[in-house]
Amino acid sequence: MHSSLAMRSPFFAASNIRLSGQNSMTTIIAGTFDNLPKAQRAVQDLHVHGCRDDDIHVFHNNAPGQHGAFPIGGDEMANPKAKGATREALKGAAAGAGVGGLAGALAGALGAAVGASTGAWVGALVGALKGLGSEKHDDPDERRPAxxxxxxxxxxxxxxxxxxxxxxxxxxxxxxxxxxxWGSGEWQDFDPVAAPQPVDQEPPEILYRIAPGGRGQWNVFEGGAGKLLSDFPGRDEAINYATALASAKPKAVVEIYRAGGELESSRAFSAPQGPTRRRRH
Structure with a gap:
């Protein structure tokens, strides 16, 4: 949930505005400030540099988990930091049952059953505590802050x-x-729970690998896992294909391998400038 702080509509829920036919898709640059005076100073500076009132939308965004997207409140099915607890609890239960059962077996069949049950309970508890927050999850910095x-x-x-x-x-x-x-001077489809895309975030680097295949063919793979994109009867054709793909990406690298897996050369691309460096081995 977010509330507009703009003078034209104070504390108005912008997400409720939908003026079909009057909105347009556009590029939006947004900054999040920890207090209103800083935001107001930014608005003043934006005006100085040619931005009009209708180009600027100021509103408050709640903290993650407090946007009221669900009927009972909140916007997340579970606390992301607790995702690892269930998996570790199950692993702990299995390990605990095995240890408890082994110890109980020395005391007979009944002892084995009781030992396994107690071991599973203790193992699950220890595993849950160990797994709490251990699984990789969305870092708070990757979720839009309040x-x-x-x-x-x-x-x-x-x-x-x-x-x-x-x-x-x-x-x-x-x-x-x-x-x-964007419509009526506001960001109409703002999604408070969507992960923001920082403007200074480096684009991912795409790897294309060229290597000889069977029957004289040359293969072009994408990524380190080796997803086969295509094969060609000649080396130059494979290089031209990979180079064309790399040239269209923000950041990409083309690697050429000899038979036997030895790296022959690599070439880095950064659109729209094209090749930026080349190294040989």
Missing amino acids: GVVVAVQVPSGTPEAEVERILKQDGASTVEKAEGE
Whole structure:
């Protein structure tokens, strides 16, 4: 749940506004501030740099888990930090039952049953405590934090980088970029539980590997796991194919291997500049 803090509609739930036919998809840059004065200063600076009132939406975003998305409240089925507890409890129960049963077997059949039951209970308890928060989960930094959000529909003629700079210099704890629906001066399809995409987040690097295959073919694989994309009768054809794929990615690397798995050369790409470095072995 989020509430608008804009002067035109104070504390109005922007998520309830849906003016079909009047909204448009656009690039939105948004910063989250820990207090209202910082957000207001950012709005003033944005005005100075050409942003109008209708280009800026200011609202409060609640903390994760407090958005009221479910009828009974909240927005998460479970605490992400407790995801590892169930799995570790089951593992602990199995191990505890085995140890307890072995010890009880020395005292006869009845002792084995009691020992297994007690061992399972103790093992489950220890396992749950061990697993609490042990499983990888969404880090709080990867979930949109609570605070005052200043969302900007970047106006024509204003560089996105300038909007990002203003939000950062005025104290935004996070600055994100999204493609969203904008209408009546507000971010209409804002999703408070969606993971934000930080503007300075490095794009993932895609790996393409070229290696000789059977019957004189040359194979092109994607990723370290070796997903086969295609094969070609000639080496140059395989290289051209992989190079074309890599050139279309924000960051990519093409590696060429000799028979036997020896790396011959690799080439890194960064769109739109193209190749940025080359090294040979």
